[in-house]
Amino acid sequence: MIISDRMKFVFFHNPKCGGTSFRRHLKDWDDRFNSYWLFGDHYGVKVDKAHMPLYIFQCYHPVDYNKALSYTSFMFCRNPYTRFISAFNEIHKSFYKEYSESKVSLEEYSAKVNDFASNMDAVCVLGRKIHYRHFTKQVLYANNQGKNIVDVVIKLEDMQPGLEKIKILNEDLYKLVSSDVKMQNTKPMPSAGKYLDILNSETLRIINSLYEDDFKFFEYEMVK
16 A cells, blocks of 8 residues: 555555556655555554555554545456456465466366365455455455445556546546556466466356455456
């Protein structure tokens, strides 16, 4: 997360949506001097400060939360299926590396992804378990207790409509966001690794159930 008092904007960092690369682009405007990064301990609970869902942000940092409501706020989002696979890769880096180098077959890789998904439950996507922080529901970075907090959501699959909304709200921010920003996945999927080649029908059902709110809120189509 980045809060800029000078530019009057807040960037909410939704994990596995290119946010780390983009965050580097905005770091010179961070008026919290990297305080929303790495981990913190709040009342004995380990919190990922970079990826705090809004309800956690409001609880632990109410002053900044309220300030954020008056600034132009934005975030990126991503298709829940590809984001799930990217989150899996994040916590299985060695295994993913072997797969990307063709040392592990697509069948072996797919089996491990699907086995992992079979052990997930609704608590895993609420942002409360540090091990599953990259799997947090995306809607929790945009909506808090039924109220839409984020002004602009930019879909990685089609960024231009979101950028145009930012331009209307804050033209200086638009210039900053749109200037020389290359939203590239640092761990791209191999060409054979389209999500329907990886996720079996049961995993699709699990993702559809766990991320039902994301599909609806961000208008992504479910695969039945």
